[in-house]
Amino acid sequence: xxxxxxxxxxxxxxxxxxxxxxxxxxxxxxxxxxxxxxxxxxxxxxxxxxxxxxxxxxxxxxxxxxxxxxxxxxxxxxxxxxxxxxxxxxxxxxxxxxxxxxxxxxxxxxxxxxxxxxxxxxxxxxxxxxxxxxxxxxxxxxxxxxxxxxxxxxxxxxxxxxxxxxxxxxxxxxxxxxxxxxxxxxxxxxxxxxxxxxxxxxxxxxxxxxxxxxxxxxxxxxxxxxxxxxxxxxxxxxxxxxxxxxxxxxxxxxxxxxxxxxxxxxxxxxxxxxxxxxxxxxxxxxxxxxxxxxxxxxxxxxxxxxxxxxxxxxxxxxxxxxxxxxx
Amino acid sequence: xxxxxxxxxxxxxxxxxxxxxxxxxxxxxxxxxxxxxxxxxxxxxxxxxxxxxxxxxxxxxxxxxxxxxxxxxxxxxxxxxxxxxxxxxxxxxxxxxxxxxxxxxxxxxxxxxxxxxxxxxxxxxxxxxxxxxxxxxxxxxxxxxxxxxxxxxxxxxxxxxxxxxxxxxxxxxxxxxxxxxxxxxxxxxxxxxxxxxxxxxxxxxxxxxxxxxxxxxxxxxxxxxxxxxxxxxxxxxxxxxxxxxxxxxxxxxxxxxxxxxxxxxxxxxxxxxxxxxxxxxxxxxxxxxxxxxx
Numbered sequence: 001x002x003x004x005x006x007x008x009x010x011x012x013x014x015x016x017x018x019x020x021x022x023x024x025x026x027x028x029x030x031x032x033x034x035x036x037x038x039x040x041x042x043x044x045x046x047x048x049x050x051x052x053x054x055x056x057x058x059x060x061x062x063x064x065x066x067x068x069x070x071x072x073x074x075x076x077x078x079x080x081x082x083x084x085x086x087x088x089x090x091x092x093x094x095x096x097x098x099x100x101x102x103x104x105x106x107x108x109x110x111x112x113x114x115x116x117x118x119x120x121x122x123x124x125x126x127x128x129x130x131x132x133x134x135x136x137x138x139x140x141x142x143x144x145x146x147x148x149x150x151x152x153x154x155x156x157x158x159x160x161x162x163x164x165x166x167x168x169x170x171x172x173x174x175x176x177x178x179x180x181x182x183x184x185x186x187x188x189x190x191x192x193x194x195x196x197x198x199x200x201x202x203x204x205x206x207x208x209x210x211x212x213x214x215x216x217x218x219x220x221x222x223x224x225x226x227x228x229x230x231x232x233x234x235x236x237x238x239x240x241x242x243x244x245x246x247x248x249x250x251x252x253x254x255x256x257x258x259x260x261x262x263x264x265x266x267x268x269x270x271x272x273x274x275x276x277x278x279x280x281x282x283x284x285x286x287x288x289x290x291x292x293x294x295x296x297x298x299x300x301x302x303x304x305x306x307x308x309x310x311x312x313x314x315x316x317x318x319x320x321x322x323x324x325x326x327x
Numbered sequence: 328x329x330x331x332x333x334x335x336x337x338x339x340x341x342x343x344x345x346x347x348x349x350x351x352x353x354x355x356x357x358x359x360x361x362x363x364x365x366x367x368x369x370x371x372x373x374x375x376x377x378x379x380x381x382x383x384x385x386x387x388x389x390x391x392x393x394x395x396x397x398x399x400x401x402x403x404x405x406x407x408x409x410x411x412x413x414x415x416x417x418x419x420x421x422x423x424x425x426x427x428x429x430x431x432x433x434x435x436x437x438x439x440x441x442x443x444x445x446x447x448x449x450x451x452x453x454x455x456x457x458x459x460x461x462x463x464x465x466x467x468x469x470x471x472x473x474x475x476x477x478x479x480x481x482x483x484x485x486x487x488x489x490x491x492x493x494x495x496x497x498x499x500x501x502x503x504x505x506x507x508x509x510x511x512x513x514x515x516x517x518x519x520x521x522x523x524x525x526x527x528x529x530x531x532x533x534x535x536x537x538x539x540x541x542x543x544x545x546x547x548x549x550x551x552x553x554x555x556x557x558x559x560x561x562x563x564x565x566x567x568x569x570x571x572x573x574x575x576x577x578x579x580x581x582x583x584x585x586x587x588x589x590x591x592x593x594x595x596x597x598x599x600x601x602x603x604x605x606x607x608x609x610x611x612x613x614x615x616x617x618x619x620x621x
Contacts, residue, residue: 026476140605142552144559145594259465281475
C-alpha cells in the first residue's frame with residue numbers, strides 16, 4: 001500500500017510538471033497581454049517598462065524556470081489584471097465552485113440512485129421507460145441550453161428564482177456558503193440543478209444497469225426465497241452490491257463536475273473559479289489561467305487517488321499495487 | 328415474396344425501419360441536413376450580407392413584418408437579422424464542424440488504435456497511456472484550453488474537437504481489434520505472408536468498423552454540443568461565422584428582458600439536431616450489436 005502510494009505520487013508529480021509545461025507553452029503563445037494592460041497611447045519606453053515589470057522580456061525557458069521555482073514554494077505568479085497572487089485569486093473563488101459542485105452532486109445522488117433503482121426493478125413499466133427517456137434527454141441536452149431554459153422559465157416567465165450571483169452568504173469557519181440562507185438557497189437552486197442534470201442521468205443509467213443484473217443473481221433469489229421483505233432485499237442485498245461501481249463513478253465525476261461548472265457558472269454568473277477562468281482567458285491573464293489549470297489538475301489527481309484507495313477498501317477483490325500499476 | 332438471399336444492406340434497412348422512433352429521427356435528420364446544405368438557397372435573406380440588413384428591423388418579435396412588408400417568422404436579432412435565415416446558416420456551420428471534426432478524429436483514432444492493437448508491446452503501452460491520461464480530463468476543459476491558446480476560427484475549433492475526440496476512437500478500435508486479431512482469418516492472412524499494412528487495413532479494419540460507426544454517430548452529436556458550448560462561452564467561432572451556439576450566446580443578453588426568440592429558436596434547432604442524431608445512433612447500436620441480434 002505504501003509502495004503503491006509512493007509510486008502514484010511520483011507519477012502524479014510527473015503528470016503535473018508535464019501539464020504545467022504544456023500549459024505554460026500554450027498560454028505563452030496567447031497574444032500579448034501588455035497590449036491590453038497599458039494605455040493605448042503609451043509610447044515604446046512605457047511598453048518596454050510594462051513588459052519588463054511582468055517579466056515578459058526574459059527568454060521563454062527562463063520564464064518557465066522562474067515559474068517552476070515559484071510553484072515549488074506555492075507561488076504561481078501574480079495576476080496581470082488584479083496584481084494579486086494568482087493562487088490567492090483562485091483559492092478565494094474556489095469555495096463557491098466547490099459548494100456548487102457539492103450541492104449538484106448531492107442532488108444527482110439523492111435523485112439518481114432511487115430513480116435508477118425504480119427503472120431497474122420495473123424496466124418495462126411506464127415509470128421505468130419515463131425515467132429512461134428523461135435520462136436520455138439529460139444526457140443529450142447541452143448544459144448551457146438547459147441553463148438558458150431554466151432562466152427563461154423560472155426567472156423571466158415565473159419570476160421565482162434569481163438568475164445570477166450567489167445571494168446572501170453565511171460564513172462557516174470563515175468560508176462563505178450560500179446554502180444556509182434562504183436567499184442563498186434561491187440563488188443556488190438553478191445552477192445546482194443545471195450542473196446536476198448530466199450526473200443525474202449518468203447515475204440513473206448506472207444504477208438501472210446494476211439493478212437489472214443484480215436482481216437475476218442467486219443471492220437475491222435466495223433472499224427472496226428466505227421470505228425477506230422486498231424493502232430489505234432491495235435496500236440491503238441489491239443496493240450493497242451495485243454500490244461499488246456507483247461510488248467509483250461518483251468519485252471520478254467529482255472532478256468533472258468542477259470542470260463543467262465553468263459552463264454553469266458563466267450562465268448564472270456564479271462567482272466561482274470557472275467564471276474566473278473564462279474572464280482570465282478573455283483578458284489574457286496568463287498567470288491565472290496557468291494557476292487555475294494546475295489547481296484543477298492537482299484536484300483531479302487527488303480525487304482519483306482517493307477513489308482508487310476507497311475502491312480497494314470497498315471491494316476486497318481489488319488489489320492495489322502490482323496489478324493496478326499495469327493499467 | 329421476399330427473396331431467399333437478402334443483401335446485407337437490405338437486411339440492415341429492414342432492421343433499421345423496425346423502430347418507428349428511429350425512422351422519425353432519421354427523417355428529422357434528413358430535413359435538418361437538407362436545411363443546412365441548402366441554406367443559401369432557401370433562406371429568405373443572407374443574414375451576413377450587411378446590405379440586406381436594416382437596423383430598423385432589429386429585435387422584432389416572431390411574426391412581425393419588416394419595413395418593406397416581409398414577415399420575420401422567428402423574429403430578428405439585435406442587428407435586424409432574420410432568425411430563420413440565421414438558423415439555417417447556423418445549422419450549416421454546426422453540422423459542418425461536427426462532421427468534419429468527427430471524420431478527422433475517426434481517421435486518427437483508427438490508425439492509432441489499430442497500430443496499438445496489432446503491434447502490442449511498448450507501442451501499445453505508449454499510445455494507450457496517452458489515451459488514458461487524456462480521457463481522465465473532461466473534454467470541455469481540454470477544448471477550452473486549446474481554444475484559449477489557438478484563438479477563434481472554424482479550423483481552430485475543428486482542431487480542438489479532433490484533439491478531444493480521437494482518444495475515444497483509439498480506445499474503441501483497439502478493444503475490438505484485440506478481439507479480431509485472435510481470429511482465424513487474421514492468422515490465415517499471416518500464413519499467406521501478406522504484408523502487415525495489408526493485414527491491418529484490409530482484413531482487421533473492416534471487421535472493427537461496426538462499433539466504430541456507432542461511436543462516431545454519437546460523437547457527431549457530442550461534437551455539435553461541445554462546439555455550441557464553446558461558442559456560447561465566446562471561445563469557439565468568430566461572429567462572422569455564427570454557429571447555433573453563437574446565435575444562442577448572442578441572444579442571451581436579451582433573454583432577461585423577455586426577448587426570448589433570439590436565443591430560444593436557435594436552441595430548439597440545436598436540440599432537434601442532437602436528438603435526431605441520438606435516435607439514429609441508438610438504433611444503429613442495437614442493429615450492429617450482434618449480441619442483440621434475433
